[in-house]
Amino acid sequence: MESPTVSMLWESVEPIEQLARRFGFQGGASVVDWVAGALRRHWALDVSRCDRIVISDWNVMAWIVADDRRLVAKWSARPQRFGRLLDSARVVMWLDSHGIPVAAPIPATDGRLLVEVANDARGRLRSRLPLPGGRFLLGVLPVIDGDLLDVDDGTQVAEAGQMLAAVHEVLASYPETFDGRRPSKPQQLVSNDFRSANILHDGSMITAVLDFEEVTYDTRVADLAKAAVLLGTQYRDWGPTSEDVRQTFVTAYAQRAQVALTEAEEVELATRIAAVLRSMGWT
Numbered sequence: 001m002e003s004p005t006v007s008m009l010w011e012s013v014e015p016i017e018q019l020a021r022r023f024g025f026q027g028g029a030s031v032v033d034w035v036a037g038a039l040r041r042h043w044a045l046d047v048s049r050c051d052r053i054v055i056s057d058w059n060v061m062a063w064i065v066a067d068d069r070r071l072v073a074k075w076s077a078r079p080q081r082f083g084r085l086l087d088s089a090r091v092v093m094w095l096d097s098h099g100i101p102v103a104a105p106i107p108a109t110d111g112r113l114l115v116e117v118a119n120d121a122r123g124r125l126r127s128r129l130p131l132p133g134g135r136f137l138l139g140v141l142p143v144i145d146g147d148l149l150d151v152d153d154g155t156q157v158a159e160a161g162q163m164l165a166a167v168h169e170v171l172a173s174y175p176e177t178f179d180g181r182r183p184s185k186p187q188q189l190v191s192n193d194f195r196s197a198n199i200l201h202d203g204s205m206i207t208a209v210l211d212f213e214e215v216t217y218d219t220r221v222a223d224l225a226k227a228a229v230l231l232g233t234q235y236r237d238w239g240p241t242s243e244d245v246r247q248t249f250v251t252a253y254a255q256r257a258q259v260a261l262t263e264a265e266e267v268e269l270a271t272r273i274a275a276v277l278r279s280m281g282w283t
Contacts, residue, residue: 003028004063009056010235018055023077023136024119028053034119035062035073035138042108042115043140045071063143070143071106075136077119082137087178088212089113089139091171091189098170100163101208103141114139146200146207151232151245156201161252163206164194164227168220169258183217190223192216197234221265224253225272229280240282246273 006015006028019025025034028050036047045066054061058078064071076085089105093113096104105113116135150156171189178189193214200208228246232239241249250269254261261269277283 004032004050004052006031006053006055009054009061011055011057015053015055019053019060022055022058023060031060031062035064035075038115038117038138039064039066039073039140042110042112042117042138043106044109045069045140072103072141072143073138074141075117075138077136079135079137082114082116082135084179085137085139085213086114087176088215090176091174091178091215092212094174094176095167095170095209095212100167100170101144101206102212103144103208103210106140106142108140144200144208144210146202148234149196149199149201149206149231151196151241154248156206157231157245157248158252159201159206160194160199160227160231161249162256163199163209164191164224165253165256165258167191167194167209168223171215172220178215178217181217186219187217188220189215190218190220192218192223192226194223194227195230195233219268221261221268222272224250225269226276229273229276229282238280240277240280 006019008015008018011018016027019027019031025031031053032047032050035050039045039047047064047066049065051063051065053063059074059076062073064073076082090113092102092104095102107113108115115138117138119136149160168188168190171191174189183189191209191212191214193211194209198210199206200210228249229240231245231249232241274283
């Protein structure tokens, strides 16, 4: 296999150096060697190609082809987040089971959604740099076609508002604890990162809502306000939505929501939108 391209998702630092510093790999080829072995052992998948590797904080994503399927292998090197990541994977499976378009994790051969794997495989860099732990938490996801949501397209913005309402409806009924806790009313489980970078659209419909690693307990209005302001943000392209975009998004959300926004929630929404704008320095 050819060595894949390696890049940073949003940071302006040298990616090959960060592969070594954060994860202990000496280059793209050693990543491919390690991930191919891990997927063979735990998923019975035969990796034939790896196109690119992307680093995001202490996570790595590798776009691969295995058994003629396009997949993403994703792993974390932050042991303190492993429990939350496992909870997030279960939440994604819950959303998938209720018809929300997501990239549901593909279970390993033993049924686990995510697998702890030793990070000392052949090809790893023997470095004096301190690594965060002796394990990675690895998952495998399907590649879903689509482009990032376009907030200049009013139809896509409205569809996003309807989709967030559907996501909130399903998350409100999530039966398990998350991060060792349960919500206290009026809070519920919410996305907390619903924006263009995490929403795929194929030109006719939303094909996937991605990245539920920041799921948390909050009110649906707090999540709606954050999403309304940040809907257009991508990896290195941050800025507030226009008032027209926010209005289209919120109106579509309210029309789709099974439980209408109360007058108190509408007042809270305006207050929270203003607070998000202030917190980002956009006022």
